[in-house]
Amino acid sequence: SREIQLAARPTGLPGPETFRLAERELPPPSQGEVLVQIRWLSLDPYMRGRMHEGKSYVEPFRLNEALDGGVIAEVIESADPGFAPGDLALAHGPWGEYAVLKAAGLQKLPRGSRVPPQAFLSVLGMPGMTAWTGLNRIAAAKAGETIVVSSAAGAVGSLAAQLAREKGLRVIGVAGSPEKCAQAVADFGCDACLDHRGKEVKQLSKEIAEAAPHGVDIYFENVGGTTLQAVLPRMNNFGRIALCGAIAWYNDPSAAPPASHVWLPIIQKRLRVEGFIVSDHVAFRGDFLSEVVPLVEAGKILWHETVAEGLDAAPEAFVGLLEGRSRGKQLVRIR
Numbered sequence: 001s002r003e004i005q006l007a008a009r010p011t012g013l014p015g016p017e018t019f020r021l022a023e024r025e026l027p028p029p030s031q032g033e034v035l036v037q038i039r040w041l042s043l044d045p046y047m048r049g050r051m052h053e054g055k056s057y058v059e060p061f062r063l064n065e066a067l068d069g070g071v072i073a074e075v076i077e078s079a080d081p082g083f084a085p086g087d088l089a090l091a092h093g094p095w096g097e098y099a100v101l102k103a104a105g106l107q108k109l110p111r112g113s114r115v116p117p118q119a120f121l122s123v124l125g126m127p128g129m130t131a132w133t134g135l136n137r138i139a140a141a142k143a144g145e146t147i148v149v150s151s152a153a154g155a156v157g158s159l160a161a162q163l164a165r166e167k168g169l170r171v172i173g174v175a176g177s178p179e180k181c182a183q184a185v186a187d188f189g190c191d192a193c194l195d196h197r198g199k200e201v202k203q204l205s206k207e208i209a210e211a212a213p214h215g216v217d218i219y220f221e222n223v224g225g226t227t228l229q230a231v232l233p234r235m236n237n238f239g240r241i242a243l244c245g246a247i248a249w250y251n252d253p254s255a256a257p258p259a260s261h262v263w264l265p266i267i268q269k270r271l272r273v274e275g276f277i278v279s280d281h282v283a284f285r286g287d288f289l290s291e292v293v294p295l296v297e298a299g300k301i302l303w304h305e306t307v308a309e310g311l312d313a314a315p316e317a318f319v320g321l322l323e324g325r326s327r328g329k330q331l332v333r334i335r
């Protein structure tokens with residue numbers, strides 16, 4: 001099977017030297033294992049953090065081994081009574097074409113579902129669960145409030161914005177191009193969406209003030225950078241920040257603003273800031289699905305996919321995700 005390995009730990013943006021395409025012989029599945037063909041691979045910003053050596057909430061990728069992440073896999077050969085060839089499952093697998101996986105780690109996808117299988121990597125998967133968790137369990141969003149969602153045309157942001165609209169909030173998106181902003185308003189439930197690219201903090205902050213005349217009660221934070229600095233002065237006293245991600249700094253932590261630009265407004269406005277990691281909230285996956293699956297099936301929630309074709313396209317697609325070239329969920333269709 002072909003797979004993509006971590007060839008070197010990057011400093012800054014990953015480049016061609018970060019990745020290596022390699023071939024590997026797979027053993028037949030042992031008892032309790034299945035041989036799968038990977039159909040869809042999920043690319044996610046957190047994978048950039050796993051390229052560092054240091055310990056974090058997920059294990060770092062190992063040098064000269066395949067990168068791994070969320071996949072939709074089709075069972076080809078099964079040595080487990082729970083799975084038969086043809087079954088589709090959500091799994092954790094390599095950036096590769098085939099894999100031998102423990103059956104216990106697979107979640108079989110419902111047969112005959114109206115949503116396509118790869119939706120379980122996006123709107124009904126980890127990014128969707130992240131949006132739901134941040135909005136409900138962290139920010140406790142309520143009707144009538146105003147929320148700013150950054151990366152509003154992204155996998156997490158686009159659902160956070162739509163769920164907020166469903167709840168009756170005023171939703172201000174921030175995204176990285178006129179096209180993304182137009183989509184955030186037309187499809188993703190934003191009342192307004194502001195383009196952050198090439199803008200000074202002051203200008204973006206002024207635009208947020210115009211879009212949120214009563215101030216901002218909740219900030220769904222995905223990016224850090226200029227956007228964070230622009231939102232902070234617009235927060236209402238006792239506002240809440242669901243701190244989900246800070247992608248602007250993943251490749252360049254030194255680009256962060258001085259701590260005083262962040263901490264002082266948080267004190268002055270008595271904000272409640274709570275970081276969260278979606279995997280701590282798995283016990284609520286049933287609540288998430290029972291709320292979001294009917295909305296998706298009824299066509300009330302939209303999602304967008306950017307699909308890279310073939311395993312070889314994964315590294316470039318991953319860099320594109322970090323740089324903002326993807327729209328909605330970045331996937332790789334393996335076959």
Ligand code: NDP
Pocket residue numbers: 044045046126127130151152153154155156157174175176177180196222223224225226227243244245246247248249276277278279321322323324325326327328329330
């Ligand atoms: P997205 O689909 O939102 O893709 C990433 C987007 O980030 C890009 O498209 C780009 O959008 C934006 N971006 C990149 N650089 C910058 C920058 N310098 N300033 C502002 N925006 C930038 O990814 P996901 O939806 O998968 O993830 C969104 C965030 O949520 C990430 O920070 C991720 O790490 C975090 N996350 C956290 C989880 C948790 O458990 N806490 C779980 C899952 C995700 P644009 O063109 O609009 O700028």
